[in-house]
Amino acid sequence: MLTTIEQVLDKDEVRQFRGYLDRAEWQDGAGTGGTLARQVKRNRQLDDASEVAVSLGNHILRALGRNPLFISAALPRKIYPPKFNRYEGGETYGTHVDSAVMQMPGSHLSLRTDLSATLFLSEPEEYDGGELQIETEFGVQAIRLRAGDMVLYPSSSLHRVTPVTRGARVASFFWIESLVGDDGERALLFDLDQAVQQLTPVLPADDARLLKMTNVYHNLLRRWAVT
Structure with a gap:
């Protein structure tokens, strides 16, 4: 399931972020990729431990x-601390898949990467290229969102960032371990939860139909969640 979440950050927040990021010291990002990924990775990243x-x-x-849409779509159990990258001058990230398990920074805990997230921090008109291309069962989906908007997609997907030929593409990216690891089960729960949320304002709280749908949602979540 691929989900776009608008305005995770508002325009003032994006402006403040860019003020810090445009003055930041960026490092070669190739060293942070996996064995295969680093061979096709040409971008820059912030030091994860920097202030x-x-x-x-x-x-x-x-x-x-x-953000209720994020909670509904991801059902997050753990979130890897957000990282930041920058592409310009032809920089790109070739086709790769994210590692299935990652070590959480500063701990002995691991995280299973169920979902990958990219939060765009540059407006589409600021740069050319830089599409996030995600291979799905319906073909390749090309993503370029407004600054402050975010896309969630299965970490099992092959994906890439096309070369940035003008300007700079700045973004944050991270991974989520969901309470429900199966993408199909999580998609069903998301659809059901969205239906409940749409009906809640128009039906009484004690409406039998609404109560039945809510009951089914929580019983499915109880069955599929791993805590």
Whole structure:
């Protein structure tokens, strides 16, 4: 399931982020890829331990915690601390797949990557190229979103970032371990939850139809969730 979440950050927040990021020191991103991925990775990243990366990453996590669409789509159990990258001057990231299991920074805990997220921090008109291309069962989906918008997609998907030929593409990216690891089960829960949310404002709280749908949702989540 591929889900677009608009305005994770508002325009003022994006402006503040860019103020910090445009002055930040960027490092070669090739060293952070997996064995195969680093061979096709040409971009720059912030040092994950830098004050800017930690502060902005925590801001994103707080915003996601208040975002009902993100909670519904991801059912997050763990979130890898957000990272930041920058592409310009022909930089690109060739076709690759994200590692299935990652070590959480500063701990002995691991995270199973069920979902990958890219939060765009550059407006589409600021750069040419830089599409996030995700291979899905319906073909390749090309993603270029407004600054502050985010896309969620299965980490099992092959994906790439096309060369940036003008301007700079700045983004945050991270991974989510969901309470429900199976993408198909998670998609069914998402559809059901969205239906419940759409009906809630128009039906009484004690409406039998609404209660039945809510009951089915929570019983499915109870069956499929791993805590």
